Amino acid sequence: xxxxxxxxxxxxxxxxxxxxxxxxxxxxxxxxxxxxxxxxxxxxxxxxxxxxxxxxxxxxxxxxxxxxxxxxxxxxxxxxxxxxxxxxxxxxxxxxxxxxxxxxxxxxxxxxxxxxxxxxxxxxxxxxxxxxxxxxxxxxxxxxxxxxxxxxxxxxxxxxxxxxxxxxxxxxxxxxxxxxxxxxxxxxxxxxxxxxxxxxxxxxxxxxxxxxxxxxxxxxxxxxxxxxxxxxxxxxxxxxxxxxxxxxxxxxxxxxxxxxxxxxxxx
Amino acid sequence: xxxxxxxxxxxxxxxxxxxxxxxxxxxxxxxxxxxxxxxxxxxxxxxxxxxxxxxxxxxxxxxxxxxxxxxxxxxxxxxxxxxxxxxxxxxxxxxxxxxxxxxxxxxxxxxxxxxxxxxxxxxxxxxxxxxxxxxxxxxxxxxxxxxxxxxxxxxxxxxxxxxxxxxxxxxxxxxxxxxxxxxxxxxxxxxxxxxxxxxxxxxxxxxxxxxxxxxxxxxxxxxxxxxxxxxxxxxxxxxxxxxxxxxxxxxxxxxxxxxxxxxxxxxxxxxxxxxxxxxxxxxxxxxxxxxxxxxxxxxxxxxxxxxxxxxxxxxxxxxxxxxxxxxxxxxxxxxxxxxxxxxxxxxxxxxxxxxxxxxxxxxxxxxxxxxxxxxxxxxxxxxxxxxxxxxxxxxxxxxxxxxxxxxxxxx
Numbered sequence: 001x002x003x004x005x006x007x008x009x010x011x012x013x014x015x016x017x018x019x020x021x022x023x024x025x026x027x028x029x030x031x032x033x034x035x036x037x038x039x040x041x042x043x044x045x046x047x048x049x050x051x052x053x054x055x056x057x058x059x060x061x062x063x064x065x066x067x068x069x070x071x072x073x074x075x076x077x078x079x080x081x082x083x084x085x086x087x088x089x090x091x092x093x094x095x096x097x098x099x100x101x102x103x104x105x106x107x108x109x110x111x112x113x114x115x116x117x118x119x120x121x122x123x124x125x126x127x128x129x130x131x132x133x134x135x136x137x138x139x140x141x142x143x144x145x146x147x148x149x150x151x152x153x154x155x156x157x158x159x160x161x162x163x164x165x166x167x168x169x170x171x172x173x174x175x176x177x178x179x180x181x182x183x184x185x186x187x188x189x190x191x192x193x194x195x196x197x198x199x200x201x202x203x204x205x206x207x208x209x210x211x212x213x214x215x216x217x218x219x220x221x222x223x224x225x226x227x228x229x230x231x232x233x234x235x236x237x238x239x240x241x242x243x244x245x246x247x248x249x250x251x252x253x254x255x256x257x258x259x260x261x262x263x264x265x266x267x
Numbered sequence: 268x269x270x271x272x273x274x275x276x277x278x279x280x281x282x283x284x285x286x287x288x289x290x291x292x293x294x295x296x297x298x299x300x301x302x303x304x305x306x307x308x309x310x311x312x313x314x315x316x317x318x319x320x321x322x323x324x325x326x327x328x329x330x331x332x333x334x335x336x337x338x339x340x341x342x343x344x345x346x347x348x349x350x351x352x353x354x355x356x357x358x359x360x361x362x363x364x365x366x367x368x369x370x371x372x373x374x375x376x377x378x379x380x381x382x383x384x385x386x387x388x389x390x391x392x393x394x395x396x397x398x399x400x401x402x403x404x405x406x407x408x409x410x411x412x413x414x415x416x417x418x419x420x421x422x423x424x425x426x427x428x429x430x431x432x433x434x435x436x437x438x439x440x441x442x443x444x445x446x447x448x449x450x451x452x453x454x455x456x457x458x459x460x461x462x463x464x465x466x467x468x469x470x471x472x473x474x475x476x477x478x479x480x481x482x483x484x485x486x487x488x489x490x491x492x493x494x495x496x497x498x499x500x501x502x503x504x505x506x507x508x509x510x511x512x513x514x515x516x517x518x519x520x521x522x523x524x525x526x527x528x529x530x531x532x533x534x535x536x537x538x539x540x541x542x543x544x545x546x547x548x549x550x551x552x553x554x555x556x557x558x559x560x561x562x563x564x565x566x567x568x569x570x571x572x573x574x575x576x577x578x579x580x581x582x583x584x585x586x587x588x589x590x591x592x593x594x595x596x597x598x599x600x601x602x603x604x605x606x607x608x609x610x611x612x613x614x615x616x617x618x619x620x621x622x623x624x625x626x627x628x629x630x631x632x633x634x635x636x637x638x639x640x641x642x643x644x645x646x647x648x649x650x651x652x653x654x655x656x657x658x659x660x661x662x663x664x665x666x667x668x669x670x671x672x673x674x675x676x677x678x
Contacts, residue, residue: 163369164402166389168416168467178415182406 024241031234048231058236061220064131065200068216072138073195079139080146080195081188085180087147088154106144114141115208122209129211137209138199145198146191153187153258186258193251197244309519310534311344318381320345320503321366321471326375328361335361337527338375348497348504350514353524353550359507362524363473366505367396380470390419395469399476401460403448409435409459410444416467434466437496454485458492465496472497474506478513490516511551515539523547539599544678548597555603555643556676557596561588569675571596573617576638580615586675595676598643602672605633605645605658606665613667619643621662635664 031049035042052058087100106114118137122129161183165175181188203218210219217240221233311317319342328336336358343349351359364370366377368389376385384392395416404412413434417427435441438458448456457477464472477493478486494517497504508514514521515535522532523546531543542548545556559571562579571580571594580596588594610616617637625632626649633645645666647658658664 158400158402160398160400160402161404163367163389164396164398164463165404165415167367167369167394167396168463169390169419170415171390174419179404183404 027234028238031238033231048235052232052235055232058220061215061217064214065217068134068138069196069199072135072142072199073192076139076143076195077146077188077192080143080191081150083147084151084154088151103144103147106141111204115205119208129209130213133209134206134214137205141205142195142198146195149191149194150184150187153184157183186254190251190255193247197247200244319343320380322378324376326372328365328370329373334527339529341522341529345503346501348518350518350521351507351524352511352514352521354509357524358527359524360475363475363507367394367473368392393469394471394473395464395467396473397460397464397477399479401456403456403459405448408445408447409440412459413463413466430466434462438462453480457481471503476507493517523550541674542597545595545676553600553644555598559594561590561592561594564590575641578617581670582673582675583671584675597674597676598668600644601646603645603666603668605647609665610667614670616665616667618665621658621660621664624659633658635666
């Protein structure tokens with residue numbers, strides 16, 4: 001492979017990254033804008049970050065978002081891990097094919113449809129919409145992502161390792177806690193971070209499941225933007241970008257390290 | 268094929284392996300029960316009042332329509348090194364996994380030390396297994412891998428440390444105690460797997476193709492290490508292998524399996540010298556099989572009329588056959604003498620043309636095409652350095668064997 005520097009490659013990379021990141025960069029830069037007008041540059045300032053701290057509405061929404069993301073990611077990871085174990089470990093049970101197909105369907109399901117069907121469900125069972133409906137909705141759609149991530153790890157996991165643990169006297173629970181879980185831990189953590197990030201920036205499903213009591217940050221921002229963008233929105237968006245970036249980087253770092261460890265073991 | 272060597276006038280007969288000490292004393296072989304004298308007096312299976320440590324009772328295992336193990340009954344005794352031998356898919360691993368508790372017999376019972384363990388889960392059985400893939404815990408050091416089973420018992424930490432050290436010393440793993448499995452070579456990983464199972468001091472140790480991943484040289488060493496550990500700990504070992512040489516080397520008895528059925532259980536010597544069927548004869552070592560019909564039975568001598576060529580073979584055998592019955596005569600290549608000249612005094616001889624010669628240095632294989640076109644193999648030790656009177660391609664030769672070699676098979 002030709003790995004030498006060429007102007008053609010450099011230009012295409014630059015253009016590609018510009019296409020992806022210039023809008024985001026613009027938003028970050030404008031969050032430090034002195035001017036009240038979003039489109040007019042008035043010099044550097046961090047005052048919108050300071051005023052953000054007094055904006056109860058936005059802070060409430062941010063706090064709701066983080067709590068929703070934390071709870072839904074945790075529950076989704078647990079359920080997704082269990083589903084993955086069942087799919088990989090149990091060889092044959094009636095309806096296995098159906099189950100494995102159904103668990104991955106939400107991956108390709110349009111979010112509008114997921115959101116709408118959840119809304120219909122909540123209305124049908126007369127469940128008051130609010131914080132917990134958002135949590136449930138997020139668990140529903142991020143669980144399958146968690147299952148995919150954990151399943152990939154379980155598939156290249158030698159089943160005889162678990163058999164060896166049981167053979168050496170470990171009960172099924174001890175086998176899971178002392179052998180299976182430590183080995184798949186990197187995948188479980190990646191799954192959690194993925195679910196957390198997905199929940200954090202979800203707008204469509206949350207807007208169907210939200211209620212008067214609880215609004216997430218993406219919904220808040222979206223509704224405020226329609227009345228005109230304020231620099232405060234830029235500031236909070238920048239903070240969200242930072243959190244998401246951190247989550248993605250951590251997830252990929254953990255995955256990479258696990259892969260390196262696995263390939264070192266395979267040599 | 269070579270120029271004449273000045274000093275050789277050795278005759279063919281001197282090269283023949285049958286003149287060496289490789290065969291059992293012949294006076295003993297046909298009197299009483301047919302057995303090959305074992306090297307030691309260890310033979311608990313001959314003691315009718317000795318209870319077995321493991322008993323498979325009419326065990327059958329089906330996976331859907333496939334019958335992996337078909338109505339197997341088998342006794343294994345304390346301190347035995349027992350081998351389950353067969354090609355892949357013969358059910359040997361399934362039998363072992365049922366004993367370990369990873370598979371449930373569809374029918375039948377498994378009894379260990381008088382206790383029915385058929386329904387016990389793996390973690391409550393007095394057996395430990397060494398896996399083909401070693402199945403080491405990748406996130407634990409060598410020490411904690413070996414100590415894993417002891418920690419499950421809730422043993423005191425000081426006691427665990429002692430037992431782990433003992434196990435590591437036994438397989439010479441001390442310098443690697445703090446390493447993770449992926450920092451070890453294949454041979455070292457194999458020893459960790461062995462130490463981990465043996466640290467539990469099981470009554471019965473199960474080994475599923477334990478040396479399959481090692482190269483040939485290392486495997487030879489590991490076989491002797493297994494035998495040493497088995498003897499020093501006095502544990503009953505049950506090994507699954509597809510390598511007949513490995514089974515012959517390590518085991519006290521071998522069960523040869525074929526399509527879920529146990530074809531024969533016997534000591535390595537008996538399996539080799541007195542196979543019970545053509546399948547077993549073919550599976551263990553090389554064999555020539557000549558088909559024929561019994562033409563006369565008298566005084567322990569069976570005459571067999573060759574089905575595919577001229578001649579009658581005489582065999583001293585206690586096999587219970589009737590005149591006219593179809594039988595097969597199994598002859599080991601190293602027990603057949605190959606000569607250029609027609610033997611003057613030999614109980615059995617057939618002629619043929621040399622089809623192929625395999626020169627292996629220490630021995631040569633001769634593939635001889637005989638009357639019916641069948642290829643018969645003879646082995647000869649190359650005990651002389653010269654190639655004087657060497658048997659070569661297209662030579663007309665005679666193959667001969669005495670009446671007390673060879674086994675009459677009825678199936």
